[in-house]
Amino acid sequence: MKNIFRIFVTIFIISITTVSCEDYLDVPPEADITENDVFGSYYSFTGFLDQMYRYIIDYNSAKICVAQNFTGETIAVQGWNTAQAASTGNYWNLVNGRSNFNDYGNGDGKFGIWNEGWAGIRRANIALEKLDLLIDATPEEKNLIEGQAYFFRAFFHWEILRAYGSIPYINSVLAADGDLQLPRFYEYKGKFDYQACTEYLVEDLEKAAALLPEKWDSTDEGRATKGAAFSLMAKALLYAGSPLMNEFSRNSATFDTGYMSRAANAAAEVLKLADKGVYALVPFDNYLDMFARTDGLTPTTTETIFQKIKRDVGSGEVNTFLGRLYMPHQSLFGGNAITEAVTQNFVDIFEMADGTKYIPGGPDVGGYDFDNNKRWNNRDPRFRKAIYVDRDMAGIHPSTIMNLYDGGSTLNGGNTLSPYIVHKMWPLGVNKKDAGWNNFRYVTPHLRLAEIYLIYAEAAYQATKNATGTSSNYSMTALAAVNKVRARAGQAQVTSLAVYNNDFQSLVRYERDVELCFEGHRWYDMRRWKIKPDDTLWKMSFDKNYTYFNREIIQPFIFDDRNYWMPLPRNLTSSYDGFPQNAGW
């Protein structure tokens, strides 16, 4: 009996000890993807890098009901609509609620500019630090990886920087237990704060521009290019020298000519590429192909320099994104009640086709509001490309007519606050009646050639204070650059600045407003110029038979000094002294 017990105990002990406990609980080797697996070959390294493209925020489709129209160009009824939230001046609602800045919603870009940005920067830094592990690649391929990593490190800093103001420039992979109390304000290359950060990112972009190709193979089309690096550089320099940023960097609220000439030079590099045929302004007939297509192809044209390449196609784009943002009327079009409609304030901006200003008001004040030939017709051709007005057809089916008169069905029973619907991203036929959405795709360009012409124009003008000024490396004048963009749209050429009070900058502002509307530029532009939006939002009220046209107040629009910058996350600003909150928040 004793023996049996002994044998039993021995077996018991042996069986337990031979299977070592540590081994049992260890990570199975096959579950461990090592650094060499990831960074060893061009193909797998690219797989690591590609997430960057998914981090990019598309301003009009990153999240449900979210756009970037923060200066009263559009408005919607619900408090959590981004245009409405911005109109109260309380940006906490944007950074903590539904917006491109917050972790909200789902899918690509879910985490918002702030979080996706920092994640992208970390990834870029990892890529740069692990470059040595890349063995299975040609030197050219190595350059492509390195170039993209530099590009994205700059890109994501830039996205945060221009909204939040100065941030630390992160150029190494941070350790969680290291010193993370990095200062917000610092000096670099003799510049401070916002401009110091810009100097860092321009440095990265210079490296990127040197490493990246002018064009990729067709299968890789959409990746960052030399042109994208120069474009971003031009834009970053333009911003850094603009009044708001210049003031933020311990200077005055004026344009800095140094930055302006550097911006013009960088923009000129892109224009040179255009002259070489790498880019071209797209003919006006195909203008909207830049933003949306119904043939299943990527909305990309010869004008596109950089944008998010989205996979999404089909009715989901309407049901989840565009429909909930710009489209009205669920059962007819597939939109819903939260239509972000264009205000009268913004509609008034569009010039007449002959280049004169639109005059608001009734005949008593000499205004055009009652004039059927002027109110919505014979305006800058870009008006009707960007905006649907009453009686426009949004499709082929007869019932897709826009009923935007008082009580009209397209107004969603008053829940659409203004009788103008965004058309730019909403092509004809994409609605329930015509069901033209099976191959619908839409996108908002981050950088496109028309904007580069306008950056060139503004920078060359501000550097020389002369509408006929040029950059040091390119011969086109500022005015010619603006006219190039106007010519494409068929809008009258500017020969005299009288309409613009002899202020070339107002012309630039007009062009940027109109050419780039609803693409997420205006809020950044008005801020950098330190110009506050109108304090009241208006709509037009009229009946079905056009017997009256009344301008009515929609609501006030609040934009205080604090609205020049986004509020920083409270957790961060209350963690240590070196990271103070922006003024007013």
Next chain:
Amino acid sequence: MSKQKKCFIFLKARRSLTTLLLFLFVSVLHAQTAKVSGTVYDESGQPLPGVSVLVVGTSKGVATDFDGNFTIEVSVGNELNFNFLGFITKKIKITKSTKMDVTLTADVASLDEVIVVGYGIQKSESVVGAIGQLAGKELNKRGTVTNLTDALSGTLPGVTVLSSTGIPGGAVDGNYENSQILIRGKSTWNNAGPLVLVDGVERSMNDVDPNDVKSISVLKDASATSIFGVKGGNGVILITTNRGIVGDAKFKVDANASFKQVSRIPKTLNSYIGTKAKNYAIVNGLSVNPVGWADYTSEEELEYFRTGQYPYAYANTDWANEMLEDFGLSYKLNMSVSGGTEFLKYYGSLGYVNDGDILKTTDVGQGYDPDFKYERFNFRTNLDFTITKTTKLGVNLGGYYGSQSRSGAPVFNFWYGVYSKPWTTPILRYEDGTFGQGIDYERFGENEFVELNFNGVNIDHRGEINTNIKLEQDLDVITKGLKITGELAYDNYFRTIGAGIGDDGTLMKWVDPAFYTSDDPNANIEDYTAYFYPGDYINSTNGFEFIDAPLDYQTERITDAAASSDYSRLMYRISLNYNRSFGKHDVSGLALFSRENVKRYSGVYNGWPQKREDWAGRVTYAFDNRYNIELNGAYNGSEKFGDGYKFEFFPSVGLGWVVSNEKFFEGAKKVMSKLKLRYSDGYVGNDNAQNIGQWPYFTSYEINSNRAVFGDGPLYNGPEIYSEGVIGNPDLHWETAHQQNFGIELGFFDDKLTSTLDFWKERREDILVTANLRNVPDFYGAPAPAANIGITESHGYEFQLNYRNNIRDFNYWGSLQFTLVEDEIIQKEDPELLPDYQKDAGFPIDQTRSYISSSIIQSWDEIYNGALGASSVDLLPGDYRLIDYNADGVIDLNDVIPYGYPGRPRNTYFVALGGDYKGISLSLNFYGQFNVTQNVNLGEFGFNSPAIYQDLLDDTWSPEYANSNPTFRALNYGRGVSNGHYYEKDGSMFRLKTAELAYNIPQKAIGKIGLTALRVFVNGNNLILWSDLPVDIEGQDYNYRNYPVTKLFNVGLSATF
């Protein structure tokens, strides 16, 4: 033990064996049979039919007949064993032929005598830990409540169930909330749910059939839980299922039918009052929100609402009434058989439950009924084989198959109909029976009834098979009282998407104009005698605006989402048990080794088995039933931690002193029949945290099939995306809880009055903090590695007072239980510069925080004069004056301060009353909670809550209504107005949780139809609610898209034959 002594024990054992053999031999030689007959009675003298009478040591036995009589032949010298469920087993030695009357005593306290503890059972007297136990049959008072978690609400001190939903079958897809169970509150901001073991294996308890449950044991302190070590930190619930006992087969049938109703939801106001209130709000806010004027309703129209004169143009729809049935029906049926011989004891059961719907789901022409319901089949076989005298084999096979149906409508689309739809919106239904789609531009113009019913059916199937095999070998041959047990469990959980129905939900006429009536401005209201058909409809060929797509009958399938909750669990365990008495010394010991291997298929685990390894042990020693000492320990291994941290030892000690068993106590015993003191002290742990990942000590890379896409069109995919995985922290280790418990057990007057009082405290250190809960600057750029940062302390008490007595045949009892749980965060990774009142440290876990309103602004003067902070821009009389807590002249986020309590109750209490008289019994169980703050955000005229509620109107300030004590600001239409802390409500409540009236029909009446027992009863759950809240929620916030909590009336019977 010295070698000599050991030998002595063996010699002694051998000698006994020889004696026994000799005795048996002699017995056989001199076998003499005796004929024994007699009658078995219960204490009241009623004959007991069906009592098993067995000759001990043989398989020979009979059962008493209907009159309790039996006759059996037995060898002289053998014992007869009288066994009947619910009675104390009696053994009688037979020396001659005889006729005898046997009386069996009811085993009232059979459950109290034995307490189920971790990996074993103990006599209640020697228990030194804080353990609460509930008999399974108590659960049956809950009628058809299908979810065992819900059934535990208000039953045991120290156990809190947080619940706000009544969805049949529970939440499966994340759109609904599930009930949560907490033992002694929360001591960590990580998952604070207890470890649940069903028959010794970690399993979900929700779908266990309450009829199969023999007992539920709740282990609350370290001495009880430290044997579970790392998993014991949040308390342990042990569920033991029924097993067979030796005796004739007993069939039992339980049948229940329940009516259920919505317990309480907020009451919306009718068209007239609601619209009037809206008008008031519009006028009040006009100076700030002039466009609100457009929504003003004229006096004339108001009058139409009031009179109901033109119901088609001016509707008055009680939406909640239209969306909810008066009552739903549920059924439950359970059959079981149990019994056994010396060789095989068995328990088998089959259960069926059908939990019905209270929403008005119905087939109104769409071709299906999108009922919310849950059907479940349960089965269980528990077998115990006595293979040899020393070898036992236990085989458990249990499981269920459940099928949950729900309307296919997205939750956003129809719950408004139940909770917050204005009465002014009609349910658009035409004379021909077809429905109209609402006005789509108004979110709440959607026809919720149609949304609910015309969106198809979603079906979820889930099932689980649990298998245990347990082999037990007495090792008396080595030393008496030693046993070795091997156990293996294999569980499999699977989920599939059932054969639902897809419907695009457009079998509706589409109504275009701004109102449901006409877009002809010249039309007279008098002409509207039906809902208006829009022009498009009249002209359309098929009568509908859209061609109705055929229903999509889906087939049962496995989707990624379904598979992600699948798992299989393999657990094996080997243990040595020792249990022996030496005179006044009782000694027991346990040594145990177990491993577990769980495979999940969800994203985090990528199919790699999750592993765990446990070594555990226990030694108990009791002297003379007076002194008890118990040492427990667990040495656990977790794959979550790196080298040097993989294993941790969790010890505990428990001490007990039964003072009343002391000699000196004799004198006092007449009054105080029991006095026991116990104390425990020990450590338990936790290795689980939100999204902690499988190997958080180790940085790896992950691969993700979502690729970036380039080129023109979606055709070309880039390489698969690699990402940095969870960033590892090699120093990560266990969260440890130091728990202490002091208990007093008292009995008076022969234990008629008993009381238990437990004081406890806990300090939890090294709390695991993961990614988003860490405070690492965002520019770090990744979820920060997990770390052990944080300390909490909690303490509390549980008090129980029970009284039980009888006046002749009338037995009655009452019980009062009272508990307190308080916790405080001592240290957390708070941002340093935050003001102290905004840090988590220093406050309870999940402290409620809010802007605070000091009063309601009474006049314009106050607005112009007062320092109301920056929010004063749009303020009007009637709005809240918010407290500028930090006195910086601005009302901003810095003025959000702690208010009230967390959302789970600090205090709970139960009151139970009952009595029985000759087979009739009545019991009432009350449950209450206080010191709890619940968020009930109703809102008015808003996007998520377009209606207006009675509760708000009752509290509203207005100069006209001159409400005597307004607490709610003036009604608001379309302005951004602060609610202060108004919606942070006192969640105190008291409810009649269960009540039961039952009758045991006397034997005489039912014997003729072959029954041995028949019990009929009516009972109910959540019967009466006393609470100031407009909605029935317990410890969870109000959510306008929850399936409402229900109350239940149940009739049932339980028959044994």
